[in-house]
Structures are given as structure tokens and as C-alpha cells.
Amino acid sequence: MPLFGKTPTVKEQMRQNDRDLRKTQRDIARDRTGLEREEKKIEMDIKRAAKQGDKHTCTILAKQLVQLRKQKTKTYQMGSKIQSINTHGKMMHSNVKMAEAMASTTKAMGNMNKTMDPEKTMKTMQQFNKESMKMDMTEEMMNDTLEDIFDESGDEEEQDAVVTQVLDEIGIEISGKMVDAPSAHRGALGESSKSKVTDADLERQLAQLKDL
Structure with a gap:
């Protein structure tokens, strides 16, 4: 009971x-x-x-x-x-x-x-893929836009001009000592110049650069 x-x-x-x-x-x-x-x-x-x-x-x-x-x-x-x-x-x-x-x-x-x-999980995965694709597209568009801005700003040309100016100034200061040295416009990398620069010439050039 x-x-x-x-x-x-x-x-x-x-x-x-x-x-x-x-x-x-x-x-x-x-x-x-x-x-x-x-x-x-x-x-x-x-x-x-x-x-x-x-x-x-x-x-x-x-x-x-x-x-x-x-x-x-x-x-x-x-x-x-x-x-x-x-x-x-x-x-x-x-x-x-x-x-x-x-x-x-x-x-x-x-x-x-x-x-x-299952249906909710599938929808969540589909939404995740959709948002992921949007994010990738947004990132790609931003990268393209930034590249366009940088290209239009002329930074690359400005940098090249500065480098050229410095090289010209160095070339003037050393009084043509580097005229016969290898350069990018005279041939491929590693090609021999018309006259070889000796170690003594290089030491003198370095000394002159230090005095600048």
C-alpha cells in the first residue's frame, strides 16, 4: 500500500x-x-x-x-x-x-x-558560403580600388625619378668613374663591361662616396 x-x-x-x-x-x-x-x-x-x-x-x-x-x-x-x-x-x-x-x-x-x-543546418551553411563569397568579392574589389589609386597617384614614377636623380648626383660627384661600370641598360645582369673596374677603383669610389 x-x-x-x-x-x-x-x-x-x-x-x-x-x-x-x-x-x-x-x-x-x-x-x-x-x-x-x-x-x-x-x-x-x-x-x-x-x-x-x-x-x-x-x-x-x-x-x-x-x-x-x-x-x-x-x-x-x-x-x-x-x-x-x-x-x-x-x-x-x-x-x-x-x-x-x-x-x-x-x-x-x-x-x-x-x-x-538538418534544414536549419543546411541553411546556415548556405548562408555562410554566401557571406564568405561576398567577403571575398568585397576584399577583391577593395584591393583593385587601392591598386588603381596607387597607380593613379604616380608614386612609382616619383620613386623612379628620385632614384634616377640620386644616381645622377652620385655619377656627377665621382666624375664619371662609374661610366664603364655594368648597368641595366647596357646588357643583361652579369654581362662584362667594356673595361673591367679594378679593386683599387672600387676603393677610391667608396672613399669618395663617404666624403659626400
Whole structure:
């Protein structure tokens, strides 16, 4: 009976059933023990009556003995039945636990499916790809615009003019010492000049550059 109207759980109910069945088994075992004692007593009474030649008493006692032995057999049958019920109950409890586990697993999978909505996930991935493409296009457009601005500003030409001016100034200061040196407009890199510059010439040129 539920305590204070509280419905017992399946586990609590199974424990209670197990206690009740074990108690019934013990009661049946005690009854069987009593029947066995009574059986031995009747057997002794039958032997005594037989020795006295009391056939009538022997017949009555023999019928009692038969009935008693039948009852004892029933106790064994009942004990087996109770054991079977107990085993069946444990199997049912195991099935209930498996059903509960399946229910929990099903609920968890349902929650995962709700969280990982395939359509929503696909839309998110498509939107990500779309935004990524926009970002790449924007970056490419910005790079092109910046390159156009830099090209229009004439920075490259201005830098070339400054370099040319410096080289011209150096060439004037060293009084034509570098005239015969290799230059980009006289041939490919590594080609020999008309007259080779000696180490002494280079040292003098470096010394003049330091004096500038």
C-alpha cells in the first residue's frame, strides 16, 4: 500500500514483491517441515497398529499418510511456482529498465535532432558560403580600388625619378668613374663591361662616396 498516498516506483515495487515472495517461500518451507514431522509420526503409528493387528486403524492412518504426502508434494510445486514468479518478476523488471533506457535514449535523440535540425543546418551553411563569397568579392574589389589609386597617384614614377636623380648626383660627384661600370641598360645582369673596374677603383669610389 502506498505510504501517505505516494505511488511507489517500479524499483520499490519490485523490492516489495521480492520480499513478499521470499516470505511466502519461508512459510511454505515451514509448513513442509511440519508435514514431514507429521508424516514420520503417522508412519510410526501405522507400524504400531500393524504390530497390534489393528487393520482398521492401519487403513485410516494409511489414508491420512497418502493425503499428507500429496499435500507435501503440493508445497514443492507451490515453491517452484513462487520461484518461477520471482524469476519472471526480475525479468519483467529488467525489461522495464531496458524500456526506460530506450525511452531516455529516444528522448535524447529527439533533443539532438531538434538541436541539429538538418534544414536549419543546411541553411546556415548556405548562408555562410554566401557571406564568405561576398567577403571575398568585397576584399577583391577593395584591393583593385587601392591598386588603381596607387597607380593613379604616380608614386612609382616619383620613386623612379628620385632614384634616377640620386644616381645622377652620385655619377656627377665621382666624375664619371662609374661610366664603364655594368648597368641595366647596357646588357643583361652579369654581362662584362667594356673595361673591367679594378679593386683599387672600387676603393677610391667608396672613399669618395663617404666624403659626400
